[in-house]
Amino acid sequence: MAGSLSTSNSKIYLAYKLVLFIVILLVLDFIGGSLLKYLYFSQQSGDDYSLNYAMDKANEDILLLGDSRIHHGCIPEIFTDILGYSSYNAARGAQSIIFSYAVLSAILKRHNPKIVIVDMPPNGLAKRSNGYDKLSCLLPYYRSHPEIRRFVDLRGSFEKFKLISRVYPFNSTILKSLKERHKPKKDWKGYVPRHKVVRPDIDVANQPADMEGKIIADLDPNLVEAYTGIITKSIEVGAKPFVVILPRYKYPRAELDYKLKSYKVIKKIAADYNVPFWDMSFDTLFYGHNEYFSDMSHFNHKGAQLFSKVLAEKIKAELGDSIVSGNTIVDKSLPDSLSQ
Template identity: 30%
Template sequence: PNIIADSLKISCYNAGHDGQTIFYEQAIIRMALSRYTPKLVIVDLNPEEMYYRDIHYDRLNVLAPYYVDEPELRDIYLLKGIRDRNRSDGLLVHPSTEAAQNFWMTHDAFQEWILPINSEKIKMFSKIYQFNSSILDILAGIYKNRKSESGFKPLKGIITEQKAQELIRENAELRNQKGKVVDNNKVKGLEEMLSNLTSKGTKVFVTMSPALAPFTTEPSYETIVNVCKKYNVPFTDYSRDTRYDHLNYFFDNHMNKEGANLFSSHLASDIKKTFFTPTASILE
């Protein structure tokens, strides 16, 4: 953030959260826009986060402590109790299309029909439940105490060749999984973010960070590109940029401090070219 701030002459903060997805980013944007209008928002995405995964809904518990005081976040948090089922107003949740069409072969179909409710809405009546997910975060904050640079916590160290190859294989297996479905809730979340930000005059720059192996064109990737085109938002995939094709820039799947600093410098330069030169390309 500091490199970007110095280059663009604006204050900058990294509001990302490791392991989170578009839902968390959607919540952050809603909270920000309820208070002020930022000049620039950089949205960093990974194609895998756009697919439906139960664990992504489980991780919505990070928003639970804010459920009461931040009403604009409630419908995002309540997705935890809806997931891929069909939404309805209030407490009821209709069974998923899959459960309706193939009752006997769908996991948890019986529960969806017998208890067609959003259980998270009921649980939120408990003041204790809202903070169940906070204990580990609080302890980590106390004992880890890793210094933050405007929200960014740099990773120090260099990944080994063996570990890099292991992660590349794991990532390839993840990308090649069969039956992956782009999550409509996430697509709607991304569209809401870009629509709300651009309508308020905020400059938005969507990226994919450098990676150990470049992302490939797949349904989720194409979805991100198409949404960016729809809202005329610049998109750049840095995972295919050969300038970062060095293990010295990585700690694990994430870049280390040296790599992050290099990426931030290039990112700031590209943002300048995109928004402050009349011939800048909208989509790279």
């Protein structure tokens, strides 16, 4: 049809067709996006359900933040039993500390927790090869939570343009949404148990451990900022932060951990803010005990039960010097400027 048109008419025809196509696309995008949004937010269990709860509903006194190790390693109910505070595990697998900071920022908009427990892997501040790709799980909250936008924008300078689409924030969520909606699993307040037991004869030498490369790896200033932010924001709202490095089953070349640039900075920042820093990587209660682990660095349910108990007791002992006053734990050891 357009072939018979003159060039200028053909351009008008193109403009008309383009507008028509864009309108159809926007309408379909809106419908598709709304459907995906509905499915996403109606999940009854799983990672996204936990994230949704943490972002919009969590009002627990104890927050557990970090990656898969704490996600599978700390049982909120045990913390509640021992410390007497409600708890929620807001950690998520394969995430960096930026994710935890984003979740904490969203929670602090509406609620002040009393205790914030952060798991920091020794190399948790080093630059990651996959950049900020994993922050895609925060995309569904980009429109509704302005406080997390700067974190999501780290994914790329064009992310905000992609987010014009209503479908894109729910990219690759449809199957999981359907599954978690129709076959929900038990909710452990964010904690996800693992039941596997690691083989005692597992070949440690075969585990990935490019430690030399990691020692000299540059720090990511955004990760450092996020880690510092978690500590300072927690203190600002009167919460008591704890930085923990979770135990491991076995680890090749363990001695190199302490040489990591990242490890030194994690420790230093915690010391600067007078925050308890507990490196439990090689705690003899756990290290080398395969019955507590599902793999080299993740607890199984049995290990998580014991570890949660040990950590909660440790925190209880630490809080012995603190006064529980109203809704706030006032730590006498903090500098005046931060304890107010």
